[in-house]
Each structure stands twice: as C-alpha cells, then as structure tokens.
Amino acid sequence: MSNLKIVIPSHKRHDRVFAKKLVNNPIICVADSQADLYRQYNPECEIVTHPDDVIGLIPKRNWMARHFGDLMMLDDDVHVVKTLFCEKGETGVIRAPDQITHIIESLYELACLLDVHLFGFTSAISPVMYNEWGYYSLSKMITGCAYGVRYNKNVWWNEEIRLKEDFWISCYMKFKERRIL
Template sequence: MSCKIVIPSHKRHDRVFAKKLVNDPIICVAESQADLYRQFNPDCEIVTHPDDVVGLIPKRNWMAKHFRELFMLDDDVHACKAIYAEKGEPCRVKDRDLITHIILSLHDIAKLMDVHLFGFTSRISPVMYDETGFLSLSKMITGCSYGVIYNKNTWWNEEIRLKEDFWISCYMKYKERRILTDLRYNFEQKNTFVNAGGLASIRNQEEERRSILFIKKNFGDSILLKSATNNGKDKTKQLVEYNISCKFKF
C-alpha cells in the first residue's frame, strides 16, 4: 500500500496553502463542506468523512483507519525548509517533486523499520542541527506535518481537543518505544492564532491548559512542566503558557 499525502481541513476552502507544496495531495473534509472545497480546489482530490466526525482529533482517527498509510500536512503549512545549511537562514525547498520525495522516502524508511509514527523536526534554525545524526528514533513529532502507518497503537485520545501531536508521541513512545523523525527538514505554518477556521475557534489558553493536565494525568512523571523562572512565575502560570516536555525512563 502506498502512502497518501492528506491535508485535513475545516472551513478553509479558499486557504489550503499546503496543496501547493506536494504532488497529488488529497484534501479531507466533512461531507457538508465538500462542494465548496471542490469549487475552490479543482486540482485536488477531495475525500469526505461523515459530518458527525467533529474536530481534528476524531478526524485524524478516521483518516488513519481510512487511508491506513498516510502523511498528514495541515492546510496552513506554507513552506518546507532545510535546516542543515552550514550557516545563515534555513534554505526553503521549493520543488514539489523534491518535497514529495522527502515525505515518501521517510515513509519508506519507517515501513522498513516497522515504525508506525514518523515526521519532521520542530527545530527552525541551522544552529540547532546536529550533523552527526539526521534521523532520530527518540524525538517527538510536530503536529503540522507527520504520518502514520496504521496499527492498533496509532490512536488519538478524543478526550482532549488540542496538543494531539504531543499525545500520540507520548503514547507511541510508551507502546512501541520509537518514533522516526527526520531532523533535516521543517514544515512551517501560517500563524495559527490568526488564521480563521481549523482549530482557531477552540484554541485558547484554558483549552491548552486542560489538554496539558490531561496528558500529565495519563503519562505521570514522564511529563515535565517547566520549572519556575527567575521572574517568579510558578508552574501553574507556566501551564497557561504551554511549556511542557516529556522524558521517558527508557
């Protein structure tokens, strides 16, 4: 089975930026939005899910079961950058064929290694690149650009509404002990908090905080909240500012 590049989208029929980056993208939307998406995106295949699949996390569960092997690219992703440059700014990758090849090659490696969650780095600067290792089995994936090869562990808990990338990274680390991450490339999004549609209607500090606490409840001491800073902010305030990391004991 080949890997499909799928763009989950919601109420952004006229702003699917990610379709310009890759070859043969599939846009996945609710049935009631299909006509608008077909009108504004005639060059793309539109796959629909039932309208009762509401929210990004239920949508990801539906897509994983439907496509089985897929790479998910958020609709507001507008650039792919190579951060292994020797100096200066990351180099923007503009060739659609090359970006498609980068994605599908990582899928092929994941399949060979029997890894079921794969993606790219969240690092944005060449100074953060470690030239001694461009692939990792221990890093987290970043939410705007990652893929799954479906099995019983590729599952998102639908009790949370945000930070689903952090959830599934922790879950796969616990279940399978490995995630494949390509540290050479970064996919860049438009500003999430000002781009209407998608998760914009539910993304706020309280929802972020609730999601973090839920993840902490599920994974316990492996979830680290940032310590108090010099200006006296305590951990509760840090929660609101979304500072969270994980460290598993294996």
C-alpha cells in the same frame, strides 16, 4: 509506487489550503457538508469526505488513519518547507513539489524499513538545534503540522485530549512501540 497518501485535513478553509501547492497529488479531507466548496476552490485536488459527525481535528485524524492506512498529514496552513542545511546567505526554502514529495516518501520508506508507525519532521528552526543522533527517538516528539502514520492497532488519538495531540501521540507511540521516527 508506495501506499502512502499525502492528506491535508481541512475545515472551513476552502479558499486557503496553502499546503496543496507543496506536494504532488495531495488529497484534501473535509466534512461531507463542505465538499462542494472545496471542490469549487481546489479543482486540482482530490477531495475525500468524512461524515459530518466527525467533529474536530483529533476525531478527524482517527478517521483518516483508519480510512487511508498509511498517510502523511499536512496541516492546510503549512506554506513552506525548509531544509536544515543550506549555504550561508541561503534561505533553505524548498519550492519544488517533486522534491518535497520525494522527501516525504523517503521518510515513509525509512519508517517501513525500521517498522516505525509514527514518523514526521522536526520542529527545530535552526540547524544548531537539530540532534543528528536523535532521529530514532525515545525522547523527542513530532509536531502535528506534518506527521505521518503507518496504521496499526496502536495508532489512535485519545479524543478526550483537546490540545497538543501531537505530544500525546508521540508519547503514546513511544510507550506502546518504544520508537518514533
């Protein structure tokens, strides 16, 4: 069993946490003041709360990284996972939470083996866009809708950045550690 937690940061979407259906044992992370509503609408999920003074997604990411250590963050509105390889006529949609959880845990294990602290999935929407040699990269970024961290002193988000924090953390980790996965 790995130390990885699959965490869904959410805010005022207690009735629309789509990502919880994708994986096994998701944790929803919300402000203290929203906990009761989230528990009411998501009884099958563990709800972890942060102080109400942690406002905004970027401070929430910093709080979650410190709190959980090793985690995969899935945005609450992620509703589908697709593979880049499929037969002609197939959609590539993966529906089994066991399979999606296994993919996430396998990526985490690879990150541990390679001593990489920021990892995640491609934003390529087509197999022809994917560079199979670019997985260990100095030039790519990881989209914020599904990325993970192995927490260390270099993993933090600049809270002055209001948008595109995924670009920022990808660039920052490549600057500090020279790699992401």
